[in-house]
Amino acid sequence: MITLENVTKIYEGNNVGLENASINIDAGDFVFLVGPSGAGKSTFIKLILKEIEPDSGSIWVGDYDVTNLSNREVPQLRRKIGMVFQDFRLLPKKTVFENVAFAMEILHKSRRSIRRRVPQILRLVGIEDKRDRYPMELSAGEQQRVAIARAIINNPKVLIADEPTGNLDPVTAEDIMQLLDEINMTGTTILMVTHARDIVDKMNKRVVAIENGHIVRDEFGQYGYSDSDFMDWGIFDNE
């Protein structure tokens, strides 16, 4: 589903984003992307979304040859990829219903299909009773559920979650992980960037570790970093 072949991205000032990275993520996989800050996780995701261009190598997402995609086709690509962020990124002046419906409006879906589909998805993520609330009136966990609903409403092949539990308490985080697992079981490929060791260990999925732009580990199971590693990297100071 997602394939990178010898992808290199060097930023200005010789900062390595990714160097000669190759990876293949099959359809239906659930993959954790771990590693210290600045290791290349964000670069990885930005490349997949074609927010930035690689210096060399090729990237495929489903049938899309991302590296050779014209700017005009980028929206098509992004509609196949659902995005969930640490800070939710909901539109504050729209209600829950409108936020989710918005993703369908962009695809010029009919009002009727929107009215039918949005409540279904809201029920699926467990916030059907909050449909007329505004994001600011919701708890963090509920907001993330809205974001997930928005990300999956158009049945994307891939769901990319960038630290989706970063702003959540452990119990809520676990609920969200369960939701993502359910979505994965319907066949959606999930790529999740995270620093949450307990979650990765508990889920027991494929773990890809990036350091200094290199994929240093790719195996099933454990998070593989200790908390003291992160102290050294200083990520808790930054984030």
Next chain:
Amino acid sequence: MSRLFYNIKQALTQIGRNKGMSLASFFAITAMMLILGLFFTISVNVNLFSEVVKQDYDTVELYLKDNVTADQTTKILTEARKLSGVTSVSYRTKEQALKIMKERWGESGYLLDSLGDNPLPNSILVKVDGVKAADRVSRYATTQSGIESTKYYKETVDKLNRITRYLQIGITVIMLFLVIVSVVVVSNTIKLTVFARAKEISIMKYIGATNWFIRGPFLVEGILIGVISSLISVAISYMIYARVVASIGTRLMTMLSSPLVSASYLTSNLTIIFLAMGVGIGACGSIISMRKFLDA
């Protein structure tokens, strides 16, 4: 259709939130259009004047004194016909002259009814084949005591044509400059609303909205600013011009024997021009302002 309403609603909200800059845009575009309107008005009237005059441009008119006898008139007619370069000679009574003038003035012709006594003289029209012949006719006319004055239009028409051409070039240059200024002002106004909604735009892009979908409300905002400015400009131009026509229209007509273009004709033309420009400037301004945001 609902999409259009959504865009218009969004645009109005944005204009409302950004009153200062929106007002600046309105002023800039309106000022530019009023200047354009001024030049347009001048050029249209110069054109009309030269059209009116052109109809006689190969004719030398000899105005006769009121006390000229029939014999004298016949003598001038026969002698003028013999001059070289003269193609035809005819006599026009003051009544015919008034009737012709009325026809030429068209819808402003009623103004002549208020003249009372016909002030126009009887005249002899001498058609000539060129400036040289016209000169000969004029020289001949000075020797005749029955002729009050001579009128020959060719040079005037040439001069007017030249003035019109210069005017048009000047207007084009000034307009180009003003249009660029307006586009910059509008694009800056819209850039503010784009900045205010940068986060929203980035979310829309992540979800896979096309650039045109995102542009929609901003495009409508620009076009609305343009359209509103153009309507204001049309209204101001009409009020000023109608007043000008009312106050100096008649005087100008007796002085130059040419009417001013009617206010309604001018306004309908200005409406089309201003609206087209307003829409164009607004659309360009908003597209330029969003270019950076949508490229990435």
